[in-house]
Amino acid sequence: MLSDSPGKKLNMYVPDYVVFDLETTGIHPSVDKVVEISAIKVIGGFVDSEFSTLVNPERHIPLAATEVNNITDQMVKDSPTFDIALKDFLEFAGDYVLVGHNIQLFDLKFLYRDAVNYWGQTVGNDYIDTLPLSRKYLPELRHHSLLDLAAYYNIKIKDAHRALGDCRMNQRVFENLREEMENPSEAAKAVPVCPKCGNILKKRNGKFGWFYGCASYPDCKYTRNI
DSSP states (O other), rough: OOESSOOOOOOOOSEEEEEEEEEEESOOTTTOOEEEEEEEEEEEEEEEEEEEEEEEOOOOHHHHHHHOOOOOHHHHHTTOOHHHHHHHHHHHTOOEEEEEEEEETHHHHHHHHHHHHHHSOOEEEOOEEHHHHHHHOOOOOOOOOOHHHHHHTTOOOOTTSSSHHHHHHHHHHHHHHHHHSSSSOOOHHHOBOTTTTTTTTEEETTTTTEEEEEEETOOOOOOOOO
């Protein structure tokens, strides 16, 4: 939904939500463009409906991006531009909580930027990012990519790095994380958390010695002395 201010980050499980994912021309939200957006609406913990569309970015898709998501210029040439695709996505999502993996630092930045550019407002849905949740509640894992979490939960990996395939994986990961959040391990309880944004705090070494810094840096600059 459009709003004058972005939604809040939630660090909890909710049974009704829309998990979404983007594929893009590159990794820089300041300059790159969306080439695919997909979403799954979940009600009461069960999949209700799906939304997916390729997007014409009105520019060449670099080879490096195509090698990751297998989306080519030819595939998107007759697809809607992102102003249309984003409008359709926002109608699909309504005022549901948005869920995604690393959306705080990546996907949402594209939505916020383009919503402001198109309509002078931002996306106001509250959101849940499964990346910091996995770092908090599964501290024993060395890596926390979506593929790593799918493997940990024995989730069949299909169509990875395509938006709808990643949504399907992420939806199942989020439902599995529910158990971790409701019954946290002793190790999870000991993980320090940023009081400003809810992401984990990482131990870092600076000019004046060791300190805790938020994993969301530079978006969140909270620090705490050790």
